[in-house]
Amino acid sequence: MIEADYDTLLRQATMTAHDYLLHAIADIDKVLGKGYAKDHPELIAAYMQTPRGILAPAAWQRRSARRLATWRGR
Numbered sequence: 151m152i153e154a155d156y157d158t159l160l161r162q163a164t165m166t167a168h169d170y171l172l173h174a175i176a177d178i179d180k181v182l183g184k185g186y187a188k189d190h191p192e193l194i195a196a197y198m199q200t201p202r203g204i205l206a207p208a209a210w211q212r213r214s215a216r217r218l219a220t221w222r223g224r
Contacts, residue, residue: 167198170198174198178194178197
């Protein structure tokens with residue numbers, strides 16, 4: 151269960167986005183050459199969307215499993 155308050159979650163989300171941005175630039179430049187990320191911001195955007203595509207279904211599945219367990223316990 152998530153016990154953090156809204157302000158903490160918002161702060162963590164901002165820090166996570168910042169980390170993804172830095173990693174996106176570093177990783178893209180490492181593979182495609184220095185400055186490539188800056189010249190191709192669409193790659194940065196795509197890179198930053200990837201975790202959402204992975205984490206959102208996992209979070210949904212976890213939430214659904216908890217709801218099912220609660221329903222079965224009735």
